[in-house]
Amino acid sequence: MKLLLDFLPVIIFFAVYKATDDIIIATAVLIPATLLQMLYTWIRTHTIEKMQLVTLVLVVILGGATVLLQDKTFIQWKPTVVNWLFGLAFLGSQFIGSKPIVQRIMESNLELPTFAWRNLNYAWVVFFIAMGILNLIVAYNFSEETWVNFKLFGMLGLTLIFILAQGLYLSRHIQNTDNQD
Known part of the structure; x- marks a missing residue:
């Protein structure tokens, strides 16, 4: 279950990309999906692993740059x-x-x-x-x-x-x- 939860934002990114053929839109969806994944994990376990936190920060920073700069x-x-x-x-x-x-x-x-x-x-x-x-x-x-x-x-x-x-x-x-x- 944890493996599925960890890959859920990537799966959502993939599904949105396949539906829209637009990496910017898929990235725009990836950011809140990753935030929601972390929120769910926090509510369930009251902990966030360091690896998950690093991934979240990079999704927000690099994903945000992708969306803002359209690159x-x-x-x-x-x-x-x-x-x-x-x-x-x-x-x-x-x-x-x-x-x-x-x-x-x-x-x-x-x-x-x-x-x-x-x-x-x-x-x-x-x-x-x-x-x-x-x-x-x-x-x-x-x-x-x-x-x-x-x-x-x-x-x-x-x-x-x-x-x-x-x-x-x-x-x-x-x-x-x-x-x-």
Whole structure:
């Protein structure tokens, strides 16, 4: 349910774009949809995750610039900026604090060796950087419609594939941890 809620503004953006063939209108709808998503999340849980907050701020700023300046470039850069900020945060967490972000997020459910947490965190850094680059490649080398399709289906699909690969990596280390006990 949470995954659907997180992707709901993107799905709405996609649906409006397909209905109107106008990225400015789709972006104008994306902004309040994202605000409503955050409001709903706040009412349900009384918390907003930092990643959600970063996304909201960038949707409002870059989406607002897209609508005000009638220039799709700003909204097309949003996924890149979001991914690169997350990549930077994951990379920085290797050097700030006692644990990388991925360990802080997942350690209550998993017990892994320190090197596995570090490698997993670096994998997320590479993934976020690659997704940002790939977004720009699609935005600047393909049609607007292809970019919109990629934003929903391509990025979601690649994220799911990465998570599955991450699961395979984790399973090797979880088995090793279980065998040591």
